[in-house]
Amino acid sequence: MTQVEESAGTPLMPERSAARAWSGVVALALGTFTVVTSEMLPVGLLTPMGDSLDVSEGVAGLTLTITGLVAAVSSPLLIPVAGRFDRRVALCALVIVLAIGNAAAAWAPGIGVMVGARVLVGIGMGGFWAMAAGLAVRLVPTKSVGTATSLVFSGVAVASVLGVPAGTYAGALAGWRAAFLGAAGLALVVLIALAVLLPRLPAEQAVSLGGVMRLFGDARVRTGLFVVAFVVTGHFAAYTYVRPVLEDVSGAGAGMIGTLLLVYGVAGVAGNFVSGAGAARSPRRTLVVISAVMAVTVGLLPVVGGSLLVAGVLMAVWGLGYGGVSVSTQTWILASAPEAREGASSLFVGVFNGAIALGALLGGLVADGIGITAVMWLGAALAVAAVATAASGRAPADGTL
Incomplete structure (x- = not known):
């Protein structure tokens, strides 16, 4: 077993194997991949979305803008709301919100429901990113923090290469609603990975x-x-x-x-x-x-x-x-x-x-x-x-x- 230390002023994490620590980092990377893919999914689906929801492509494009703006506003608010909740529990809750948002987008009969669904995606994305970004330092030894942080953020880069094109391809094969449903399913996979692979992560302090x-x-x-x-x-x-x-x-x-x-x-x-x-x-x-x-x-x-x-x-x-x-x-x-x-x-x-x-x-x-x-x-x-x-x-x- 390897004892993992955090940065100065942070209590020692319990001992756990290096494999367990890095599997938690991978789970966070899968999470960042999923939230960014969920945010950007409308990029390759605007035309069929607009046709189905009976709006212009410009209006359909607002579903991307809304998600980004909600994430921008909600992320500074969610950390105080999370208070002293264990971060594993908080991340799982945010991924559930993300899954519901994607599922609602897949079902949306009109633009109003779609906007509400994308608001949920923005909340889930903003909160998850804000919490996950600083957790690598709590999972691995100090000498590995840089690599672990890069791995967590590799989900952002890989989403642009694989996530959005995959969603576009799924939309072409089975319809745009199937792409959002697939994102909801991926969020559930992330939920299981976080629950199983992350250790308990008590809040360091209320903010x-x-x-x-x-x-x-x-x-x-x-x-x-x-x-x-x-x-x-x-x-x-x-x-x-x-x-x-x-x-x-x-x-x-x-x-x-x-x-x-x-x-x-x-x-x-x-x-x-x-x-x-x-x-x-x-x-x-x-x-x-x-x-x-x-x-x-x-x-x-x-x-x-x-x-x-x-x-x-x-x-x-x-x-x-x-x-x-x-x-x-x-x-x-x-x-x-x-x-x-x-x-x-x-x-x-x-x-x-x-x-x-x-x-x-x-x-x-x-x-x-x-x-x-x-x-x-x-x-x-x-x-x-x-x-x-x-x-x-x-x-x-x-x-x-």
Whole structure:
């Protein structure tokens, strides 16, 4: 048996085998995969959803926006509500909410029920992400925290590569409702995995909403959240409209765009682990590099992306960079507030999801008002702002996590 220690100031966890500890980490990774897949599922199903619910694709697309906004608002609220509940119990409860939301979406006879279902998905996602993000440090030895955190967040990257395309494929084969029903079934699998594989995880301390908000007063937390806001807003301003940009600049057809996005996604999974190892040593240096890589690749795409080969290389490098954003920014936040990991994580999830919605909105305004390739300049400019913020702001000491 291996005795697992937490960071300074946290009580020792009971002894358990390394295999049991890592199986808990895998269960959390499966959970992040499931919540992100559930959030993004409408992306590949908008047309059949709109036809079935008798609404436009634009209105159907609001089901994605609603989920992100609910997650952004609910995540800072759910940590105080969870109080001193055992985190295994709380995570299981949130996954049940997620399963109900997906099942309700599969049944929804109209847009009203669908909106309510997506609100439940947003609550389940926001709460699960906020709690799960800081639990790796409680499950494995200190030397393995970076790897474990990367594994938990690999669920986010793998969802973009496998989860959403799989849902789209299931929708094409059996109808869009079957895709949501499959997500509900996957949530039940996660529920069983969490109940069986996670140890008891007593709450470290009760956190009030005021306590969560006061964390923003810490300069290190505040800097990390601004980096998240800039880099994630910039990414989604550009990435949301990458298909029409590739069509316009590279002349890529639908099949080639699918290939380029797959290349991007696979590179993103690799970037998650590469950046996770780097962030464990130095969050500041890792985020400066990631943001700079994004600024260069996004900015170059409309300039030199006329060649499909060059466009493919740029998409791969972009994916490699952005794939490390979640784990690197989360590492920054956790290292900045080790005594209040859940509260800081809830702020992180709120800002992250708010930035997704803001990025898509700003990108749409720029695309309509200036031109489709201008969204790349916007994304590059916000990535540069992230570089400047990460380089000049207060950061946690290297090797803190």
